[in-house]
Amino acid sequence: MTAPEPLVELTTTVNGEVVTATVPARLHVADFLRQRLGLTGTHVGCEQGSCGMCTVVVDGEAVKSCLMLACQLDGRNVQTVESLAVDDELNPLQQCFKEQHALQCGFCTPGMLMTATALAHQGGHPSREEIREEIAGVLCRCTGYENIVTAIERYFAESVERPADEAAASLPGGAR
Numbered sequence: 566m567t568a569p570e571p572l573v574e575l576t577t578t579v580n581g582e583v584v585t586a587t588v589p590a591r592l593h594v595a596d597f598l599r600q601r602l603g604l605t606g607t608h609v610g611c612e613q614g615s616c617g618m619c620t621v622v623v624d625g626e627a628v629k630s631c632l633m634l635a636c637q638l639d640g641r642n643v644q645t646v647e648s649l650a651v652d653d654e655l656n657p658l659q660q661c662f663k664e665q666h667a668l669q670c671g672f673c674t675p676g677m678l679m680t681a682t683a684l685a686h687q688g689g690h691p692s693r694e695e696i697r698e699e700i701a702g703v704l705c706r707c708t709g710y711e712n713i714v715t716a717i718e719r720y721f722a723e724s725v726e727r728p729a730d731e732a733a734a735s736l737p738g739g740a741r
């Protein structure tokens with residue numbers, strides 16, 4: 566008879582809300598978000614770190630959530646795609662995706678948005694080449710890369726034009 570899987574307690578902040586849970590030690594973050602918290606905006610593709618569909622932001626960094634255990638979230642800050650729109654209003658990054666037609670089937674879109682969000686958390690204004698490099702870990706099976714890169718480039722270009730506090734407020738996951 567196999568021993569029952571050990572359970573682990575964790576307290577984490579997800580999209581600004583403190584969450585306490587008891588989870589199996591081997592539960593990964595993507596399943597925790599989707600199955601325990603109902604945050605199904607985080608998509609799951611390969612579950613082995615190759616496709617990037619499951620990318621979320623943990624403490625400001627893009628993380629493939631199928632490669633991280635939920636118990637590792639203890640004490641950390643998680644941001645998922647659900648945090649971006651407020652009251653059904655798209656945030657500036659999502660708006661750029663919409664206006665640049667940066668999605669086709671949309672399956673990779675949460676991963677792309679959260680990768681770009683992590684890039685925005687780093688500050689600065691990445692070049693097109695740097696944006697390409699950053700999103701290289703997220704595969705778009707519809708091959709819509711040109712428009713995706715243009716949307717992210719436009720987001721950063723427009724953030725230069727926004728006044729400082731407005732830009733901070735509209736930073737994905739920033740002060741609101």
Ligand code: FES
Pocket residue numbers: 608609610611612613614615616617618619620629630631632
């Ligand atoms: S589902 Fe996580 S990288 Fe593919």
Ligand code: FES
Pocket residue numbers: 667668669670671672673674704705706707708709
């Ligand atoms: S829009 Fe279909 S996978 Fe990227």
